[in-house]
Amino acid sequence: MGLIAKFATVGTATLGSRLFGFVREMLMAAAVGTGPVADAFNAAFRFPNTFRRLFAEGAFNSAFVPLFAKEIEANGMEGARRFSEEVFGVLFTVLMALTIIMELSMPLIVRTVIAPGFVNDAVKFDNTVQLATIMFPYLACMSLAAMMGGMLNSLHRYFAAAIAPVFLNIILIGVLGAAWWKNFDPLQVGYALSWGVMAAGFVQLAIVWIAVRHAGIKIGFRRPKMTPNVKRLLILALPAAITGGITQINLLINTNIASGGDGVISSLAYADRIYQLPLGVVGIAVATVLLPELARALRGGHQVEAANLQNRSVEFVMFLTLPAAAALLVMAEPIVRFLYERGNFSPSATVTVAQILGVYGLGLPAFVLIKAFIPGFFAREDTRTPMIFAAISVVVNISLALTLFPLYGGIGIATAEITAGWVNAALLFGMLMWRGHWQLDIPLLTRIPRLIICAAAMAAVIYYALGHLQYELSSSASVIMRVGTLAGLVLASMVLYFGLAFLSGGANLAMIKRGLKRRRAKQETQTQTTDDA
Numbered sequence: 001m002g003l004i005a006k007f008a009t010v011g012t013a014t015l016g017s018r019l020f021g022f023v024r025e026m027l028m029a030a031a032v033g034t035g036p037v038a039d040a041f042n043a044a045f046r047f048p049n050t051f052r053r054l055f056a057e058g059a060f061n062s063a064f065v066p067l068f069a070k071e072i073e074a075n076g077m078e079g080a081r082r083f084s085e086e087v088f089g090v091l092f093t094v095l096m097a098l099t100i101i102m103e104l105s106m107p108l109i110v111r112t113v114i115a116p117g118f119v120n121d122a123v124k125f126d127n128t129v130q131l132a133t134i135m136f137p138y139l140a141c142m143s144l145a146a147m148m149g150g151m152l153n154s155l156h157r158y159f160a161a162a163i164a165p166v167f168l169n170i171i172l173i174g175v176l177g178a179a180w181w182k183n184f185d186p187l188q189v190g191y192a193l194s195w196g197v198m199a200a201g202f203v204q205l206a207i208v209w210i211a212v213r214h215a216g217i218k219i220g221f222r223r224p225k226m227t228p229n230v231k232r233l234l235i236l237a238l239p240a241a242i243t244g245g246i247t248q249i250n251l252l253i254n255t256n257i258a259s260g261g262d263g264v265i266s267s268l269a270y271a272d273r274i275y276q277l278p279l280g281v282v283g284i285a286v287a288t289v290l291l292p293e294l295a296r297a298l299r300g301g302h303q304v305e306a307a308n309l310q311n312r313s314v315e316f317v318m319f320l321t322l323p324a325a326a327a328l329l330v331m332a333e334p335i336v337r338f339l340y341e342r343g344n345f346s347p348s349a350t351v352t353v354a355q356i357l358g359v360y361g362l363g364l365p366a367f368v369l370i371k372a373f374i375p376g377f378f379a380r381e382d383t384r385t386p387m388i389f390a391a392i393s394v395v396v397n398i399s400l401a402l403t404l405f406p407l408y409g410g411i412g413i414a415t416a417e418i419t420a421g422w423v424n425a426a427l428l429f430g431m432l433m434w435r436g437h438w439q440l441d442i443p444l445l446t447r448i449p450r451l452i453i454c455a456a457a458m459a460a461v462i463y464y465a466l467g468h469l470q471y472e473l474s475s476s477a478s479v480i481m482r483v484g485t486l487a488g489l490v491l492a493s494m495v496l497y498f499g500l501a502f503l504s505g506g507a508n509l510a511m512i513k514r515g516l517k518r519r520r521a522k523q524e525t526q527t528q529t530t531d532d533a
Contacts, residue, residue: 021169021273021276024169024176025270026339026340027177028176029344030342032190036127037186037190039259039263040128043114043115043118043132044110044114044132045132046114046252046269050249064150065150065154068080068083068150072155080154081218086230087147090224090230092144092224095143095144103136106129114256115259130191135197137198138198141205145164145204145205145208152208152212161208167203167207168197174196175193249390251417257401258405258410260405264409264410267349267353268413271353271360272360275360278364278368279364307441311441313372314444315447318368321368322454322455323454324364325364327462328358328360330462330466331466359414360417373425380437392424400419401416448506453506454500455497457496462493465492469489
């Protein structure tokens with residue numbers, strides 16, 4: 001399977017999850033809007049979700065994967081299983097202790113970390129505490145699931161770990177459907193969603209656990225012990241966790257700041273859901289596939305292959321991300337109106353969320369590039385440098401958010417977030433170049449400017465078309481008219497962009513075909529070499 005085909009495998013599964021997430025957010029927007037219950041739920045869910053990204057996805061998809069792959073090469077599947085059991089024993093014990101401590105400390109955590117702005121509203125504060133208490137066990141389930149997902153990625157089994165998150169959205173859609181059928185009020189909806197989140201954690205853990213067993217590894221529980229392998233993992237994991245979860249750190253900080261304004265947390269969350277579609281489908285797919293591929297190439301001394309992997313990954317993410325960023329910038333309002341404006345979600349909320357989404361569009365390329373640059377460090381077991389750059393970006397985010405929020409509200413927070421993202425991306429790229437770990441090639445240098453011009457041309461056409469389609473995209477038009485108009489506009493924009501990209505040489509069809517049809521014999525040879533090691 002070629003590199004682009006692997007991106008497509010993870011991206012397709014992630015796309016399914018994101019699409020179900022859209023349905024979930026549409027139903028949630030209609031049920032609770034941007035009111036106090038929505039703020040309480042989004043703030044409460046942000047906390048375990050941040051820890052999941054920090055100590056699960058960030059740490060184990062960045063630190064665990066290279067070490068697990070090394071164990072497979074050095075000691076075979078039995079050595080990898082032994083290493084997994086050592087890590088599982090320590091991780092499970094730590095998660096149980098962390099969950100108990102956090103559950104008992106939740107009022108203090110909400111007051112000081114999650115949403116200090118809620119303290120003056122006793123009802124909103126109490127609801128946030130209760131909802132966060134219900135949902136926090138989700139962290140333990142997802143941390144263990146992330147470890148097993150890292151094992152599957154190292155074994156080139158990408159689909160199960162990528163498809164598991166879709167069940168969170170399926171379960172929450174079911175909860176919202178039942179709430180509508182039983183005519184729940186917004187507060188009842190919030191509590192039902194919280195129990196659904198916790199249930200989804202157990203379901204996702206079960207999916208990857210079964211997939212790992214089918215891959216030939218049965219993990220047993222071992223008494224927690226700080227073996228040399230576990231110590232090495234922890235040394236790598238802490239900075240990797242901070243680096244991999246930098247976006248979530250900034251979101252948690254921004255949630256804290258935004259709690260001082262009514263509806264700001266929910267507005268940021270609704271905009272975040274939309275821009276997470278291209279970020280998740282492209283960025284997470286590339287990061288998931290590139291790390292084990294790059295680690296294997298570097299371990300084998302294949303420097304030319306490693307450089308090609310990095311260049312083609314950036315080329316691929318920019319090919320897909322630039323038009324998405326341009327579209328979010330110019331057509332945010334009709335997208336938000338179509339997805340959310342119904343029930344308790346008002347037209348004024350549409351305008352606010354659309355403005356935030358447009359700002360996020362400007363930062364989308366930066367966040368995707370970060371996903372492509374970080375494996376260049378982690379594959380070399382350097383997690384310290386990206387952590388330093390992540391810390392710098394956090395300082396930038398906090399400084400700008402505190403300055404801009406009193407002036408511009410949610411738009412100011414979004415501006416701070418994307419500025420921090422571009423700073424982080426620039427620092428990562430600059431260091432890779434300075435160390436000689438990234439060799440730019442001519443195809444990349446010539447294609448990226450052409451893709452930028454193609455995306456700008458597409459954005460200009462969309463902007464012009466929107467001026468002639470105001471009624472067709474307004475809330476006064478029928479749903480069928482709005483769906484048809486929006487779908488037609490998106491389809492025409494895609495045809496225009498991809499046509500211009502291929503005609504101008506910004507994209508190379510032959511390269512994409514080679515990536516998708518890479519000879520299976522090469523993969524089998526590499527697999528056999530790994531098994532013999």
